[in-house]
Amino acid sequence: MSAVLQYAVQGLAAGSFYALAALGLAVIFGVLGVVNFAHGAFYMLGAVAAAVLLDTLDLTLWWSLLVVPVLMFGFGLVVERLLVQWLLRLDPLYNLLLTFGLTLILVELVKQRYGVSGLPYQLPGGLQGRFDVAGVVLPRYQLFVLLFSVAVCALVWLTMTRTRIGMILRAATENPELARALGINVGRWVAPVFGFGVALAGLAGVLAAPFRAITADMGNNFAIILFAVVVIGGLGSIVGAVVAGFLVGLVEAFGQAYAPTFAQILIFVLMALVILIRPAGLFGRQEATT
Template structure:
């Protein structure tokens, strides 16, 4: 059996693939956070709760209306995104000119309220959500057997992440969003409805979190607390990549997933803390993050 540093190659490749799957969620979630912070300057601590809402929306669409996974993959992000738009218009909009701390406190409170309401109604043990029939089964890669659904998660995450980056960085719409962030008064003088643009941006960031939740529903039990632990890791990913950096969130999310997988192979006790160790080092060496801009 071929070994690398005393570790079988099959085990190493298997953990790298698992790390890539985790990195898919890290990238997709941190992308939504980066969109909201980079364009709206709001630290959205409720992002984990929106991830949970996406999973619950998929479960409820199936349980109450008989709408399966593929329909939920479209409808759940739209529903949760509309909920985010309502929040932006009624609460978040009042905080744009205030210190970031106010946005953090408000969204943290929202997260606790949403988790509490769903815990009271559905409990915390979690609810099962079946893998769609088209993605059941597995493929033998030689070094491991990869469930088809997990491969789909990687592909879907890559497509959405790269598509979002292309829209924000390579299109006129993205240019308008960035300009509206830098100088909203000037942009509005050209006839562009900046408040509506900002509202839709927040809704889109929330919809990305909900999309992640739908992807996660068949892999994990749908639980009110499923986003509580993940959000801490996602914030670390965003800080490492650079607050508000779209490309940084994508690259850092996938990279940290792979690093976490390697750590599980070579030193398992550190796998749950390696991301936070990297965050501490990055903050000491480059406080604005690896891809962040110097103020």
């Protein structure tokens, strides 16, 4: 029994990363209609930035959790203004190709600058160690990651449902034409939303730094799973992205425990099943578009 609990905790901890990053992906898709292939690279940049800040300026994880999302937000704005916005009016495929190309460039640049073996990272003392509760080992940091990402997800959800900005964004997602007709400047929100999505990916990267290898390639595999998460949750659905994030984390953990060889395949089996039964994803709207 304690083993099952243990796997569940680990699954939820792993799921926190997926939830956080997939949330960014879903927000971007929802408002811009852009399938952001560079999300894995932004996640990687977040982790690399944390490692570099620690190395050069002695900024610990606590600071990175604040500073890196801000930096990544700025970077996201620049990317949107310089590149993404010009392709918004064209077929979505163009931005997919653009962000894919951007991934290749970012990954190679990091390789050139920091090599391929990875960067070191140390946890601040307060987050080291673990709790032992009834035979279940709870590393402090995993617990922290879990709580932190749940808090962030809740905050985003509240913003989207309870504030004016959220209302505007939801209106823009729902029906941009009508929102414009009602005097809402939809275009004004496009760049900040992209920046916000990128910041979330960066934040997931910072959280990953202490217990994942910080290399230029760390985002590649992550991005693939992320897309599975978003498809399972329903493209553009915020709640869907978060729920599917944790769900995929759990599937991965129990897969590792009971069918190691299939741990990763199981995620895609789940994805295939969801697509078969609910083509729009668990929380996606079933073809409401006219």
